[in-house]
Amino acid sequence: MSTPLSIGVIGSGSVAQGAYLPLLTTLRSQGKVRRVVVSDVRREALDIVTEAFPIDGVTQDPYAVIEDPDIDVVAVLTSMPEHAALTKAALLAGKSVMVEKPMATTLEEAAELLRIAETSPGHLLCAPHVLLSPDYQAMHRAIQDGRIGRPTLARARYGHDGPSWGAWFYKVGGGPLFDLGVYALTSLTGLLGPVTRVTALAARARSERIVDGELTKVETDDTYQLVIEHEGGALSTVTTAFGMQRYKSPAMEVYGLEGTVQMLGDDWAPEGLELWTNEVGAWQLFDSASRNWPWTDGLTHLIDCVRNGTEPYTSAAHAYHVLDIMFAALASAESGRVQTVDSRFVPPLPIDEVEGPHRRSHDRVYDGTN
Numbered sequence: 001m002s003t004p005l006s007i008g009v010i011g012s013g014s015v016a017q018g019a020y021l022p023l024l025t026t027l028r029s030q031g032k033v034r035r036v037v038v039s040d041v042r043r044e045a046l047d048i049v050t051e052a053f054p055i056d057g058v059t060q061d062p063y064a065v066i067e068d069p070d071i072d073v074v075a076v077l078t079s080m081p082e083h084a085a086l087t088k089a090a091l092l093a094g095k096s097v098m099v100e101k102p103m104a105t106t107l108e109e110a111a112e113l114l115r116i117a118e119t120s121p122g123h124l125l126c127a128p129h130v131l132l133s134p135d136y137q138a139m140h141r142a143i144q145d146g147r148i149g150r151p152t153l154a155r156a157r158y159g160h161d162g163p164s165w166g167a168w169f170y171k172v173g174g175g176p177l178f179d180l181g182v183y184a185l186t187s188l189t190g191l192l193g194p195v196t197r198v199t200a201l202a203a204r205a206r207s208e209r210i211v212d213g214e215l216t217k218v219e220t221d222d223t224y225q226l227v228i229e230h231e232g233g234a235l236s237t238v239t240t241a242f243g244m245q246r247y248k249s250p251a252m253e254v255y256g257l258e259g260t261v262q263m264l265g266d267d268w269a270p271e272g273l274e275l276w277t278n279e280v281g282a283w284q285l286f287d288s289a290s291r292n293w294p295w296t297d298g299l300t301h302l303i304d305c306v307r308n309g310t311e312p313y314t315s316a317a318h319a320y321h322v323l324d325i326m327f328a329a330l331a332s333a334e335s336g337r338v339q340t341v342d343s344r345f346v347p348p349l350p351i352d353e354v355e356g357p358h359r360r361s362h363d364r365v366y367d368g369t370n
């Protein structure tokens with residue numbers, strides 16, 4: 001095990017304050033992190049985190065973090081439109097980068113990031129990190145083991161009433177598909193493989209709303225239904241919106257010719273699995289091994305990979321493919337036509353089949369017994 005790392009955080013808004021900086025504080029106490037430097041263009045955001053967290057430096061210039069030779073890993077946690085440029089600069093500076101979703105707001109920028117990452121010395125790890133959750137891994141294992149037979153249909157959803165902060169969520173390049181639907185698409189493509197065709201309908205349930213205390217024009221659609229064809233022949237649907245109040249349905253259900261497996265809760269905060277197999281003839285409940293699983297886990301994973309000299313479990317090619325699907329969905333909603341999706345990625349096997357370094361103490365939940 002190598003020495004603790006020095007981390008640069010760019011963007012210290014909601015997600016940094018509520019999730020990633022608390023995580024980094026824990027990782028520091030575990031000896032994985034030795035230094036944390038934070039950048040935000042807003043001075044008041046830096047004042048808040050300086051007060052709340054053990055931080056070794058702040059700056060309003062994100063490039064001061066990127067160019068700091070002591071920084072090993074950069075976490076890009078800004079609003080979406082800034083992701084690509086900051087990630088590109090950090091990769092070119094030789095850093096390993098964890099970028100919040102989506103990795104970019106255009107496919108061209110995302111493709112450039114993939115190209116740079118191929119030759120850059122650092123890793124590129126893209127949120128969301130749902131493939132790392134123990135419950136996702138258990139669902140993947142159950143499907144791979146043939147417990148539900150050949151998967152033919154799936155359904156996933158993620159929505160809420162929309163953030164009350166960050167006007168950029170409601171401008172072009174934002175919206176629930178890129179902010180929330182991206183989780184469901186990452187999970188579904190991880191389980192069922194790449195997508196070949198997508199069709200979508202979109203609507204705008206609200207034309208204006210209160211954001212950061214001000215009446216703000218909603219400039220992007222906020223309500224989506226997607227119908228998707230996967231390369232292996234399975235069909236899936238994704239429901240996502242910034243106008244959903246509550247739900248009690250499972251985050252995701254996969255239907256096979258011999259059974260059904262469903263993830264309870266949300267895929268970023270799973271609450272266990274329910275499995276029906278014709279063979280058993282009853283629903284089996286697998287209690288969650290994800291109760292303390294943080295959805296920020298990708299940053300821990302990246303830090304572990306850099307320290308151990310191992311490759312990340314998740315690929316930037318997967319994040320690119322999900323972005324490709326989302327743009328195809330927008331084009332479908334706009335044109336009223338089914339869109340083909342050309343990019344591909346190879347979904348990773350369950351983590352317990354990937355050799356050595358990716359093994360984690362919590363990676364085995366479903367093992368054929370409940």
Ligand SMILES: NC(=O)c1ccc[n+]([C@@H]2O[C@H](COP(=O)([O-])OP(=O)(O)OC[C@H]3O[C@@H](n4cnc5c(N)ncnc54)[C@H](O)[C@@H]3O)[C@@H](O)[C@H]2O)c1
Binds near residue numbers: 014082
């Ligand atoms: N809020 C959540 O619950 C949540 C959950 C998961 C993922 N995310 C993702 O995390 C990212 C951030 O979301 P958020 O809710 O924290 O947004 P936010 O608006 O609260 O924070 C973004 C911060 O980035 C700063 N910023 C913008 N441009 C910058 C630049 N060039 N350099 C440095 N700082 C810059 C802003 O000043 C702001 O403080 C988004 O990609 C979002 O999709 C958010």
